[in-house]
Structures are given as C-alpha cells and as structure tokens.
Amino acid sequence: MKTKLAGIALLGTFALAQAQTVTVQNPWVRPTVPGQKGTGGFATLTSKDDAQLVGIRAAVAGVSEVHEMKVDASGTMRMSAIPAIDLPAGKAVELKPGGLHLMLLDLKTALPKDTTIPVVMQFKAKDGKAFEQTVSFAVSPRSPLQAAPSSGAASASAPTGAGAHKH
Numbered sequence: 001m002k003t004k005l006a007g008i009a010l011l012g013t014f015a016l017a018q019a020q021t022v023t024v025q026n027p028w029v030r031p032t033v034p035g036q037k038g039t040g041g042f043a044t045l046t047s048k049d050d051a052q053l054v055g056i057r058a059a060v061a062g063v064s065e066v067h068e069m070k071v072d073a074s075g076t077m078r079m080s081a082i083p084a085i086d087l088p089a090g091k092a093v094e095l096k097p098g099g100l101h102l103m104l105l106d107l108k109t110a111l112p113k114d115t116t117i118p119v120v121m122q123f124k125a126k127d128g129k130a131f132e133q134t135v136s137f138a139v140s141p142r143s144p145l146q147a148a149p150s151s152g153a154a155s156a157s158a159p160t161g162a163g164a165h166k167h
C-alpha cells in the first residue's frame with residue numbers, strides 16, 4: 001500500500017503523463033465554404049496504453065461526433081456516429097476519408113484552408129478514467145502528408161526544383 005503522501009506527490013507528474021498518452025499525428029480537417037454545415041476530421045492516433053476515443057469538442061462546431069463509414073447491405077457507403085473508437089496499446093489507428101473519422105457539424109463559421117482549429121479530443125483510459133487532449137488540426141483539402149510534393153518517396157527526396165517551381 002502506498003502512503004497517502006506519496007500519492008499526492010505523484011499526482012502532478014501522473015496527470016501530465018496521462019495527458020500525453022495518445023500521440024496524434026497529422027491531424028487535419030477539410031476546409032469549408034460559408035454556409036457549409038459539416039466537415040470531416042482525420043488523424044492517426046497511437047495510444048501508449050489501451051484507451052478509447054469517446055468524443056471530441058470543437059468551438060467552431062455546434063455538434064462534434066465520432067463517425068464510421070461502412071458499406072451497408074445495399075452496397076451504399078453510409079456514415080454514422082459511433083460511441084467510441086478503440087485504441088489498442090501501441091497500435092496506430094488511422095482516421096481517414098472513407099473510414100473512421102471525426103465529424104464537425106452545425107459549423108458556426110467557414111474553415112478556410114491553411115488555418116488551424118483546436119479540437120479537444122476526449123479519451124477514456126482502460127481503468128475508465130477520462131482524459132482530454134487539445135489538438136491543433138490543420139485545415140487542408142487533403143492530408144498534409146499527401147499534399148507534400150512527391151512523385152516518389154516523400155521523406156528522403158529534397159525539394160529539387162519541384163518545390164521551388166512557382167508560377
């Protein structure tokens with residue numbers, strides 16, 4: 001049994017560690033035009049320990065949901081809200097167009113590209129404990145990774161001409 005004192009001393013560090021439990025890579029949302037009510041958000045989530053993404057919150061959206069996309073019995077792609085996405089320890093879970101994604105609905109403002117919006121991601125740890133992380137999502141028409149100028153390997157290739165070639 002740990003003493004109460006030790007527990008209190010550890011609390012600060014523990015809370016910090018909890019907040020960094022899930023690595024969010026390449027977060028992006030599609031831009032919108034004025035009047036458009038909804039858009040999708042994507043990212044790759046890797047949790048250190050077993051956890052779940054149970055919700056999101058964004059100031060720009062009246063309603064924020066976690067969605068999945070599935071082909072129904074008649075062969076039509078449909079998306080629907082789901083209560084949670086499982087994040088098994090150490091496994092990268094990709095939220096992407098056509099699959100699991102975040103949905104921002106009832107948008108209060110247009111989201112111009114090349115801006116960012118903060119999204120609060122709500123997680124639940126294996127022990128049931130809730131925690132949140134605020135993530136800055138890039139507003140981009142497609143994944144910023146795909147947007148990199150690349151006809152070959154995006155990582156190793158230096159911008160030899162293509163990047164500098166502007167009209």
Ligand SMILES: [Cu+2]
Pocket residue numbers: 040067068079080101102103
């Ligand atoms: Cu959706």
